[in-house]
Amino acid sequence: MEEYVERTISEIGEEQLIRLLVDPADAPSDVVVDNGDDAAVWTSFPGATVATTDAQVEGSHFLKTTPARSIGRKLAAVNLSDLAAMGARPRFALLSVCVSGSESADRLAEIGRGLRERLGEFGVYLIGGNVSRIDGPLVLDLTLLGAVDPLKTLRRSASIPGDGIFVTGSLGGARGGLEVQRRGALKAWPELERRLIDPTPRVEIGQRLSESGLVRAACDISDGLGRDLVRLLGPHGLGAELSELPVEPELERLLGDAALPLALSGGEDYELLFTAPNEHQAELMQIVRATGVSLTRLGTVTSNPSFEFRGAPIPAGYVHFAE
CATH class of the missing domain: 3.30.1330.10 (PurM-like, N-terminal domain)
Structure with missing residues (x-):
């Protein structure tokens, strides 16, 4: 041959x-x-x-x-x-x-x-x-x-104090994948591997949220929850108080309590982060969960331009061109 x-x-x-x-x-x-x-x-x-x-x-x-x-x-x-x-x-x-x-x-x-x-x-x-x-x-x-539809385009600029802050799926999976990749153990953690090298874009959810007309502002999470929250709310003089966080379960099994900071600041999750009036929470949950994806209410938009999780400052996440 x-x-x-x-x-x-x-x-x-x-x-x-x-x-x-x-x-x-x-x-x-x-x-x-x-x-x-x-x-x-x-x-x-x-x-x-x-x-x-x-x-x-x-x-x-x-x-x-x-x-x-x-x-x-x-x-x-x-x-x-x-x-x-x-x-x-x-x-x-x-x-x-x-x-x-x-x-x-x-x-x-x-x-x-x-x-x-x-x-x-x-x-x-x-x-x-x-x-x-x-x-x-x-x-x-x-x-x-x-x-x-130009009248239904999701954008970053319409949040108001008191709105709920929501996120699809779970956070920290890609950052966890990077950690196990550095250890040479990526194959032992299949969901972390998938989140790192083959993430799922939430295209259908984005379209459904747009059609619903219930969302005030939205972005995807590419550089970490902390960084992208600032992008979503900071330019408008707003902040966030968070009390819940959907940590990727496989990351929790890998790191235990140490998984939390990675879920707050790890990048490349490619989940959708958005704000909406709290009275629409039940309908939003139904819209997203109909696609087979979870939805978590993280917390509340505030008029105070600070970003906290359970009273502590949220890590900034990935900053491009930082040393």
Whole structure:
């Protein structure tokens, strides 16, 4: 039997690399010009168009040893989570790849498969992109486009004192996954592994919350509850008093009481954090739980611009570019 030899990007060239990455499925009916032209063309979305972009960089967001398919799936998930926080319906994606010539073509192909797989779960079509050669770590940048009712868009700016503060799912799982990854024991904690390398964006919940008209303000949790609470409320002179926290159960089994600080400050949970009038709590619980996801009322929006959990300051969470 002939021995298989892994190919590099330099060996297959740009055109073959693009074919490895783009969507082999037939384009949706609203696509006028598909992959392969100078630009993509599609008919206008109903409602307003929403766009986001997010990059994943090897060494910062994933490791050389991270499963390639999971890299692609997470790239999709972090962008999908942004649209979920707006209550939007995702539709199209554009991918930019900066890659060295020595990179494995098979690895890139598997990243592309994971990306298209995750996007496809939410009806998103990869409509085009760009590839560039660099002498450095692999960089993957995805732009996601979608549609939203402009009158029902979820945003960060409408909370008032006395509102309830709510969060979907559980917190701290991704941070716990990072801890066990550093110990070389990631496979022993499957839910922490999944939360770290293959998070679930709450797209359906975001759309349901948007349609309900019950939510005042919302964001997703990417840099930790503490940091994203400040982003949601701080610019408007508001604060928060929290009394409840849905810690990821597997993280509690791993760390016991030490799990609490990680749930407060750990990033990359990609849950939805939102505020709403307390009289809507029962209806909101019903809306979210109908999707099979839990919902927790964390506490209350305050007019005092401080952020506390059971009387103690909440850790700030991840700060980009901090030393």
